[in-house]
Amino acid sequence: MVLIHTPAGTRFCATHERVAHIGIAKRIAAIKGGCFGGQFDATFSYSGRPYFLPTxxxxxxxxxxxxxxxxxDDLFGGVVPHGFVGTKxxxxxxxxxxxxxxxxxxxxFAMDVVSIVPRGYTAFCIEDAHAAIECLLREGPVRVKPVKATGGRGQSIIRRASEFDGIVEKLDHAQLSQFGLVLEEDIAAPITYSVGQIRLDGLVASYYGVQILARDNFGHTAYGGSDLSVVRGDFDDLVGVRDPSDEVRIAIDQAQRYDAAAKRHFPEIIASRRNYDIICGTSTTGQRCCGVLEQSWRIGGATPAEITALEAFAxxxxxKSVEVSSVEAYGTCPPKPANAIIYFEGVDQQVGVITKYAHLRNA
Structure with a gap:
């Protein structure tokens, strides 16, 4: 039985996300040959051992x-020993x-990955954040990133130290001390690649792809989906089955190195879904650069596409390989492909009109 579990202190999920989680859980249950049991209830005695989909x-x-x-094998997602380990x-x-x-x-860990990530710092108090910003501003604009936000939400770009004061007023200081705040060089003309791996019911699939940006209903830049090339097998099979560009090869290598470092320094981590975002663009020093932005050991925006690939392999x-996409379209959605798997289509109170779907492009 597949159960959705909402961990204590989890971030707020909008309606379209909650509906999508149910759709994903049902499709995972079908792959496993089981059933969907709804939301986990700690007071209920389940027969058998549940399989969890944490939000x-x-x-x-x-x-x-x-x-x-x-x-x-007990969940689709991940477990980390400490709060900050599960964030950027x-x-x-x-x-x-x-x-x-x-x-x-x-x-x-930070020393181990410093050569494969953008220039930046993590701060757990306002004083350290100010010091990091002053250091980074010497070479260019700084991106301020709340570590619990997803899809690029809540991020700000500052060009003067005084601009940080307005951000400070909105920070939750309790969360800051527990989870931290990321201050990072702002990469110009960026392309964000995703490299990941999912393991489910004996199936192992690895992928690379590119994230698509969209304009949400408020005119802000938002996550608009992912186009993924997925292979049956481990990370090493990505290059063998597919023929990625040189830049994608760099992204795959950096994701593997970040993944290996996480295993070395945090061996307690349990993760059946591993996703790494790698940004490539122009650094504040004017050089072409690539670096890992963050990891995601949880259900994510690309998960509908991941599940579509697993269904094809099953x-x-x-x-051996498939091309899949996950799409998040705001406002009036353009015509969907005939094989689109709809996860949400309608009005969400938080984000407005949105359509979420996945589809198999080709095998």
Whole structure:
């Protein structure tokens, strides 16, 4: 039985996301040959061992064990030992050795990945954030990134230190001290690639692809979907089955190195869904650059496309690769392909009119 689980303290999910989660859970249940059991109820006694679809990364190994999650076969998503590990906060180091950080902070991880991420810092207090901003502004604009936000929401670009004051007023200081805030060089003319892997019911699929940007109903830039090339097998099979461009090869290599570093420094992590966003563009110094922005060990925007690929592999044991897309269209949606799998189509109180679907482009 597949159950949706909402971890304590999870971010707010809009209606279109909650409806999409149900659709994803039902399709996962079909792949597993089981049924969808709705929202997990801690007071209910389930027959058999449930399979979980968490709506966010589960924080705490003990919390996962209490649910019956001990390995990647028990969930679609991930478990991390500490709150900051499940966010983009781990991508960057601190501004100084004396900077504030949680007791479990790993300076070693940040040092391990510094050559494959954009220039930036993570701060856990306002004073350290100011110091990081002043340092980064010497070479160009700075992007301020709340670590719990998704799809690029809530980010700001500042060109003067004084502009940070308005952002400070809106920060939740309790969340800042627990999860951190990312200050990062602003990459110009960016392309964001996604490299990931999903494991479900004996199936292993890895992919690379590009994120599509859209204008939401308020005129802001938002996540508009992903076009993915998916292969049956591990990360190494991506280059063997597909023939990516040189820049995509760099993205795949950086994602693998980031993934390996996470396993070394946080061996407690459980993740059946691993996704890494890699940005390529022009750095503040005018150089072409690529770097890992963040990891996602949870259900994400590309998941409808991931599930579509898994369904294709489950239906045809000889199939080696597929091309799939996940789409999030705001306002009036253009004509959908005939094989579109609709996850939401209608009006969401938070974001307005939106259509979410996935489709198989070709095999």
């Amino acid at each position: 966010d990364t589960i924080i705490g190994i003990d919390v996962a064990h209490e649910l019956g999650i001990f390995a990647e 906060a781990i991508t960057h180091g601190l501004i100084s050795e004396g900077a504030r950080s949680p007791a479990s902070w790993s300076a070693e 239906a045809d044991s000889g199939l």
